[in-house]
Amino acid sequence: MTRTFLIDTDTASDDAVALIMALRAPDVDVKAITIVSGNVSVDKGTRNALYTLELCGANVPVYRGADRPLLREPANAEWFHGIDGLGDQNYPPPEGRPETTHAVDAIIETILANPGIVVVTLGPLTNLALAVSRAPEIVPLVSRCVVMGGAACTVGNTTPAAEFNIWYDPEAARIVFLSGLPVEMVGWELCRFDAVINPDNIAHVRSLNTTLADFVIDCNARAMQAAFEQSREIGIALPDPVAMAVALDPTICTRSSKHAVDVETQSELTRGMTVVDQLGVSGDSRNGRLWKPVIERSNVTVCWEINVPRWKEMLYDALV
Numbered sequence: 478m479t480r481t482f483l484i485d486t487d488t489a490s491d492d493a494v495a496l497i498m499a500l501r502a503p504d505v506d507v508k509a510i511t512i513v514s515g516n517v518s519v520d521k522g523t524r525n526a527l528y529t530l531e532l533c534g535a536n537v538p539v540y541r542g543a544d545r546p547l548l549r550e551p552a553n554a555e556w557f558h559g560i561d562g563l564g565d566q567n568y569p570p571p572e573g574r575p576e577t578t579h580a581v582d583a584i585i586e587t588i589l590a591n592p593g594i595v596v597v598t599l600g601p602l603t604n605l606a607l608a609v610s611r612a613p614e615i616v617p618l619v620s621r622c623v624v625m626g627g628a629a630c631t632v633g634n635t636t637p638a639a640e641f642n643i644w645y646d647p648e649a650a651r652i653v654f655l656s657g658l659p660v661e662m663v664g665w666e667l668c669r670f671d672a673v674i675n676p677d678n679i680a681h682v683r684s685l686n687t688t689l690a691d692f693v694i695d696c697n698a699r700a701m702q703a704a705f706e707q708s709r710e711i712g713i714a715l716p717d718p719v720a721m722a723v724a725l726d727p728t729i730c731t732r733s734s735k736h737a738v739d740v741e742t743q744s745e746l747t748r749g750m751t752v753v754d755q756l757g758v759s760g761d762s763r764n765g766r767l768w769k770p771v772i773e774r775s776n777v778t779v780c781w782e783i784n785v786p787r788w789k790e791m792l793y794d795a796l797v
Protein backbone atom coordinates (compact mmCIF):
# COMPACT_ATOMS: atom_id res chain seq x y z
CA MET A 478 0.00 0.00 0.00
CA THR A 479 1.44 3.39 -1.01
CA ARG A 480 2.06 5.77 1.84
CA THR A 481 2.03 9.56 1.42
CA PHE A 482 4.84 11.65 2.91
CA LEU A 483 5.42 15.36 3.42
CA ILE A 484 9.05 16.20 4.17
CA ASP A 485 10.13 19.48 5.80
CA THR A 486 13.87 20.04 5.58
CA ASP A 487 16.74 22.52 5.87
CA THR A 488 18.48 20.47 3.12
CA ALA A 489 22.03 20.11 4.22
CA SER A 490 24.20 17.13 3.36
CA ASP A 491 22.50 14.60 5.64
CA ASP A 492 19.03 15.88 4.70
CA ALA A 493 19.87 15.19 1.06
CA VAL A 494 20.59 11.55 1.90
CA ALA A 495 17.28 11.29 3.76
CA LEU A 496 15.47 12.74 0.76
CA ILE A 497 17.09 10.12 -1.48
CA MET A 498 15.90 7.36 0.86
CA ALA A 499 12.30 8.63 0.71
CA LEU A 500 12.33 9.32 -3.03
CA ARG A 501 13.70 5.85 -3.78
CA ALA A 502 11.28 4.00 -1.49
CA PRO A 503 8.94 2.05 -3.80
CA ASP A 504 5.88 2.37 -1.57
CA VAL A 505 6.20 6.06 -0.70
CA ASP A 506 4.58 8.95 -2.57
CA VAL A 507 6.31 12.18 -1.50
CA LYS A 508 3.60 14.80 -1.97
CA ALA A 509 5.68 17.86 -1.06
CA ILE A 510 9.10 18.96 0.12
CA THR A 511 9.00 22.14 2.19
CA ILE A 512 12.14 24.09 3.00
CA VAL A 513 13.00 25.80 6.26
CA SER A 514 15.97 27.93 7.29
CA GLY A 515 18.37 26.06 9.52
CA ASN A 516 21.74 24.55 8.68
CA VAL A 517 21.86 26.84 5.68
CA SER A 518 19.59 29.62 4.41
CA VAL A 519 16.19 28.74 3.03
CA ASP A 520 17.44 29.69 -0.45
CA LYS A 521 20.41 27.32 -0.23
CA GLY A 522 18.16 24.64 1.25
CA THR A 523 15.74 25.08 -1.64
CA ARG A 524 18.55 24.82 -4.19
CA ASN A 525 19.91 21.67 -2.50
CA ALA A 526 16.50 20.00 -2.43
CA LEU A 527 15.95 20.75 -6.14
CA TYR A 528 19.40 19.38 -6.96
CA THR A 529 18.75 16.19 -4.96
CA LEU A 530 15.41 15.69 -6.72
CA GLU A 531 17.18 15.91 -10.09
CA LEU A 532 19.80 13.39 -8.99
CA CYS A 533 16.92 11.00 -8.27
CA GLY A 534 14.99 11.90 -11.41
CA ALA A 535 12.05 12.67 -9.14
CA ASN A 536 9.27 15.16 -9.75
CA VAL A 537 8.07 16.52 -6.39
CA PRO A 538 6.93 20.10 -5.71
CA VAL A 539 9.35 22.10 -3.55
CA TYR A 540 8.12 25.01 -1.46
CA ARG A 541 10.25 27.74 0.08
CA GLY A 542 9.36 28.47 3.71
CA ALA A 543 10.48 30.35 6.80
CA ASP A 544 13.77 32.20 6.37
CA ARG A 545 14.34 32.63 10.12
CA PRO A 546 13.17 31.24 13.47
CA LEU A 547 9.89 32.47 15.00
CA LEU A 548 11.59 34.81 17.48
CA ARG A 549 15.34 34.21 17.50
CA GLU A 550 18.15 35.37 15.25
CA PRO A 551 19.10 32.84 12.55
CA ALA A 552 22.36 30.93 12.91
CA ASN A 553 23.76 28.46 10.43
CA ALA A 554 25.89 25.34 10.46
CA GLU A 555 27.90 26.06 7.34
CA TRP A 556 31.09 25.24 9.24
CA PHE A 557 29.78 21.69 9.49
CA HIS A 558 27.99 21.10 6.19
CA GLY A 559 29.91 23.51 3.94
CA ILE A 560 28.98 27.00 2.73
CA ASP A 561 26.49 25.56 0.24
CA GLY A 562 25.28 22.90 2.70
CA LEU A 563 26.36 20.04 0.40
CA GLY A 564 30.03 19.94 1.29
CA ASP A 565 31.07 22.66 -1.23
CA GLN A 566 31.44 20.14 -4.06
CA ASN A 567 30.54 22.74 -6.72
CA TYR A 568 27.47 20.86 -7.86
CA PRO A 569 25.77 22.61 -10.79
CA PRO A 570 22.69 24.75 -10.15
CA PRO A 571 19.45 22.78 -10.45
CA GLU A 572 17.23 23.18 -13.50
CA GLY A 573 14.07 23.13 -11.40
CA ARG A 574 12.46 25.99 -9.53
CA PRO A 575 10.39 26.05 -6.32
CA GLU A 576 6.63 26.56 -6.43
CA THR A 577 5.30 30.05 -5.75
CA THR A 578 3.13 28.87 -2.83
CA HIS A 579 4.69 29.42 0.59
CA ALA A 580 5.74 26.27 2.46
CA VAL A 581 3.36 26.92 5.36
CA ASP A 582 0.40 27.11 2.98
CA ALA A 583 1.69 24.03 1.19
CA ILE A 584 1.91 22.07 4.44
CA ILE A 585 -1.68 22.96 5.33
CA GLU A 586 -3.02 22.24 1.84
CA THR A 587 -1.09 19.00 1.44
CA ILE A 588 -2.22 17.60 4.79
CA LEU A 589 -5.85 18.60 4.19
CA ALA A 590 -5.71 16.88 0.79
CA ASN A 591 -4.01 13.73 2.09
CA PRO A 592 -5.54 12.57 5.39
CA GLY A 593 -3.30 9.96 7.02
CA ILE A 594 -0.14 11.53 5.61
CA VAL A 595 3.22 10.95 7.32
CA VAL A 596 5.07 14.18 8.12
CA VAL A 597 8.85 13.90 8.44
CA THR A 598 10.83 16.88 9.70
CA LEU A 599 14.57 17.07 9.10
CA GLY A 600 15.25 20.64 10.23
CA PRO A 601 14.01 23.30 12.62
CA LEU A 602 10.24 23.17 13.20
CA THR A 603 9.41 26.73 12.19
CA ASN A 604 7.27 25.86 9.14
CA LEU A 605 5.32 23.13 10.92
CA ALA A 606 4.74 25.31 13.99
CA LEU A 607 3.32 28.07 11.79
CA ALA A 608 1.12 25.57 9.95
CA VAL A 609 -0.43 23.99 13.06
CA SER A 610 -0.90 27.43 14.62
CA ARG A 611 -2.74 28.70 11.57
CA ALA A 612 -4.68 25.52 10.87
CA PRO A 613 -5.00 23.30 13.96
CA GLU A 614 -7.52 21.21 12.04
CA ILE A 615 -4.61 19.52 10.24
CA VAL A 616 -3.37 17.87 13.47
CA PRO A 617 -5.77 14.87 13.49
CA LEU A 618 -5.13 14.26 9.79
CA VAL A 619 -1.44 13.42 10.34
CA SER A 620 -0.86 9.71 11.01
CA ARG A 621 2.78 10.10 12.11
CA CYS A 622 5.04 13.12 12.70
CA VAL A 623 8.60 11.81 12.71
CA VAL A 624 10.90 14.54 14.01
CA MET A 625 14.65 14.41 13.64
CA GLY A 626 15.43 16.49 16.65
CA GLY A 627 16.27 16.65 20.30
CA ALA A 628 18.48 14.67 22.60
CA ALA A 629 16.56 12.28 24.85
CA CYS A 630 18.14 12.41 28.31
CA THR A 631 21.61 12.96 26.85
CA VAL A 632 24.07 15.57 25.64
CA GLY A 633 23.20 17.83 22.74
CA ASN A 634 25.29 18.45 19.62
CA THR A 635 24.98 22.23 19.47
CA THR A 636 25.17 23.01 23.17
CA PRO A 637 25.66 20.60 26.05
CA ALA A 638 21.87 20.66 26.45
CA ALA A 639 20.44 20.86 22.95
CA GLU A 640 20.44 19.37 19.45
CA PHE A 641 20.58 21.84 16.53
CA ASN A 642 17.05 21.56 15.05
CA ILE A 643 15.41 22.18 18.41
CA TRP A 644 18.02 24.73 19.60
CA TYR A 645 17.64 26.77 16.38
CA ASP A 646 13.94 27.46 16.98
CA PRO A 647 12.91 26.24 20.45
CA GLU A 648 9.63 28.16 20.42
CA ALA A 649 8.61 26.40 17.20
CA ALA A 650 9.63 23.04 18.61
CA ARG A 651 7.55 23.63 21.73
CA ILE A 652 4.50 24.54 19.64
CA VAL A 653 4.88 21.33 17.62
CA PHE A 654 5.55 19.11 20.67
CA LEU A 655 2.50 20.52 22.47
CA SER A 656 0.25 20.60 19.39
CA GLY A 657 -1.21 17.12 19.69
CA LEU A 658 0.61 15.96 16.55
CA PRO A 659 1.68 12.29 16.91
CA VAL A 660 5.34 13.22 17.38
CA GLU A 661 7.95 10.48 17.22
CA MET A 662 11.22 11.97 18.44
CA VAL A 663 14.40 10.62 16.83
CA GLY A 664 17.20 12.31 18.73
CA TRP A 665 20.66 12.94 17.37
CA GLU A 666 22.11 10.40 19.81
CA LEU A 667 20.68 7.61 17.62
CA CYS A 668 23.02 8.42 14.73
CA ARG A 669 26.16 8.23 16.88
CA PHE A 670 28.63 5.47 17.83
CA ASP A 671 27.87 2.20 15.99
CA ALA A 672 25.21 3.95 13.86
CA VAL A 673 27.86 6.18 12.29
CA ILE A 674 28.80 5.35 8.68
CA ASN A 675 32.34 4.23 9.51
CA PRO A 676 35.28 3.84 7.09
CA ASP A 677 34.31 0.23 6.26
CA ASN A 678 30.74 1.34 5.56
CA ILE A 679 32.07 4.20 3.43
CA ALA A 680 34.12 1.74 1.42
CA HIS A 681 31.02 -0.42 0.95
CA VAL A 682 28.99 2.58 -0.27
CA ARG A 683 31.75 3.49 -2.71
CA SER A 684 31.76 -0.12 -3.96
CA LEU A 685 28.13 0.31 -5.04
CA ASN A 686 29.61 2.44 -7.82
CA THR A 687 26.52 4.58 -8.45
CA THR A 688 26.06 8.33 -8.79
CA LEU A 689 23.89 8.41 -5.66
CA ALA A 690 26.43 6.40 -3.65
CA ASP A 691 29.27 8.75 -4.59
CA PHE A 692 27.05 11.79 -3.92
CA VAL A 693 26.28 10.59 -0.38
CA ILE A 694 29.96 10.26 0.49
CA ASP A 695 31.16 13.34 -1.39
CA CYS A 696 28.56 15.80 -0.06
CA ASN A 697 29.16 14.56 3.51
CA ALA A 698 32.97 14.72 3.34
CA ARG A 699 33.01 18.13 5.03
CA ALA A 700 30.63 16.89 7.75
CA MET A 701 32.93 13.93 8.38
CA GLN A 702 35.93 16.26 8.75
CA ALA A 703 33.97 18.66 10.99
CA ALA A 704 32.80 15.83 13.23
CA PHE A 705 36.41 14.72 13.68
CA GLU A 706 37.50 18.30 14.44
CA GLN A 707 34.69 18.69 16.98
CA SER A 708 34.64 15.35 18.74
CA ARG A 709 37.35 13.15 17.22
CA GLU A 710 34.60 10.86 15.90
CA ILE A 711 35.65 9.05 12.72
CA GLY A 712 32.91 8.52 10.12
CA ILE A 713 29.77 10.18 8.79
CA ALA A 714 26.95 10.71 11.30
CA LEU A 715 23.62 10.86 9.43
CA PRO A 716 20.85 12.00 11.82
CA ASP A 717 18.26 12.84 9.17
CA PRO A 718 18.66 9.51 7.31
CA VAL A 719 18.28 7.67 10.63
CA ALA A 720 15.02 9.54 11.25
CA MET A 721 13.94 8.81 7.67
CA ALA A 722 14.70 5.11 8.21
CA VAL A 723 12.35 5.15 11.21
CA ALA A 724 9.72 6.95 9.13
CA LEU A 725 10.06 4.42 6.30
CA ASP A 726 10.06 1.39 8.62
CA PRO A 727 8.87 1.98 12.20
CA THR A 728 10.35 -1.36 13.28
CA ILE A 729 13.83 0.14 12.80
CA CYS A 730 13.13 1.75 16.17
CA THR A 731 13.57 -1.23 18.49
CA ARG A 732 12.79 0.53 21.78
CA SER A 733 10.42 3.46 22.27
CA SER A 734 8.09 4.83 24.92
CA LYS A 735 5.65 7.70 25.30
CA HIS A 736 6.47 10.50 27.69
CA ALA A 737 5.65 14.09 28.46
CA VAL A 738 8.33 16.05 26.61
CA ASP A 739 8.74 19.79 26.99
CA VAL A 740 11.22 22.16 25.33
CA GLU A 741 13.22 24.81 27.16
CA THR A 742 12.62 28.28 25.75
CA GLN A 743 13.33 30.53 28.75
CA SER A 744 16.88 29.68 29.76
CA GLU A 745 19.85 30.51 27.52
CA LEU A 746 21.89 27.89 29.38
CA THR A 747 19.53 25.07 28.34
CA ARG A 748 17.80 26.68 25.34
CA GLY A 749 16.30 23.96 23.13
CA MET A 750 16.70 21.15 25.64
CA THR A 751 14.13 18.40 25.10
CA VAL A 752 13.14 17.53 28.65
CA VAL A 753 11.80 13.96 28.63
CA ASP A 754 9.75 13.03 31.71
CA GLN A 755 10.93 9.47 32.24
CA LEU A 756 9.98 9.84 35.90
CA GLY A 757 6.31 10.20 34.99
CA VAL A 758 5.85 13.16 37.34
CA SER A 759 4.25 15.57 34.87
CA GLY A 760 0.76 16.31 36.09
CA ASP A 761 1.41 14.28 39.25
CA SER A 762 -0.40 16.05 42.08
CA ARG A 763 1.08 13.70 44.74
CA ASN A 764 4.37 15.58 44.98
CA GLY A 765 2.72 18.95 45.28
CA ARG A 766 3.38 19.48 41.61
CA LEU A 767 7.08 20.08 42.07
CA TRP A 768 7.45 20.05 38.29
CA LYS A 769 4.96 22.13 36.41
CA PRO A 770 5.30 21.44 32.71
CA VAL A 771 2.51 22.58 30.48
CA ILE A 772 1.91 18.99 29.52
CA GLU A 773 -0.05 16.74 31.83
CA ARG A 774 0.01 13.76 29.51
CA SER A 775 2.49 11.85 27.44
CA ASN A 776 2.70 13.71 24.16
CA VAL A 777 5.78 12.30 22.44
CA THR A 778 6.94 8.83 21.49
CA VAL A 779 10.66 8.82 22.15
CA CYS A 780 12.85 6.41 20.19
CA TRP A 781 15.62 5.11 22.45
CA GLU A 782 17.27 2.49 20.23
CA ILE A 783 17.46 1.52 16.55
CA ASN A 784 18.42 -1.64 14.70
CA VAL A 785 21.76 -0.39 13.38
CA PRO A 786 22.46 -3.12 10.79
CA ARG A 787 18.99 -2.69 9.30
CA TRP A 788 19.38 1.12 9.30
CA LYS A 789 22.56 0.78 7.26
CA GLU A 790 21.02 -1.79 4.91
CA MET A 791 18.14 0.62 4.23
CA LEU A 792 20.66 3.30 3.33
CA TYR A 793 22.61 1.00 1.00
CA ASP A 794 19.41 -0.23 -0.69
CA ALA A 795 18.50 3.35 -1.58
CA LEU A 796 21.79 3.93 -3.37
CA VAL A 797 21.99 1.00 -5.80
Ligand code: RIB
Pocket residue numbers: 487489490491492515516599600601625634640641642665716717
Ligand atom coordinates in the same frame (compact mmCIF):
# COMPACT_ATOMS: atom_id res chain seq x y z
O1 RIB B 1 21.41 18.07 14.77
C1 RIB B 1 21.28 17.38 13.55
C2 RIB B 1 20.33 18.10 12.67
O2 RIB B 1 20.83 19.40 12.41
C3 RIB B 1 20.19 17.42 11.29
O3 RIB B 1 18.90 17.65 10.81
C4 RIB B 1 21.18 18.16 10.46
O4 RIB B 1 20.83 18.21 9.09
C5 RIB B 1 21.05 19.54 11.04
O5 RIB B 1 19.90 20.15 10.48
Ligand code: CA
Pocket residue numbers: 486487488489491492516599600717
Ligand atom coordinates in the same frame (compact mmCIF):
# COMPACT_ATOMS: atom_id res chain seq x y z
CA1 CA C 1 18.59 18.75 8.66
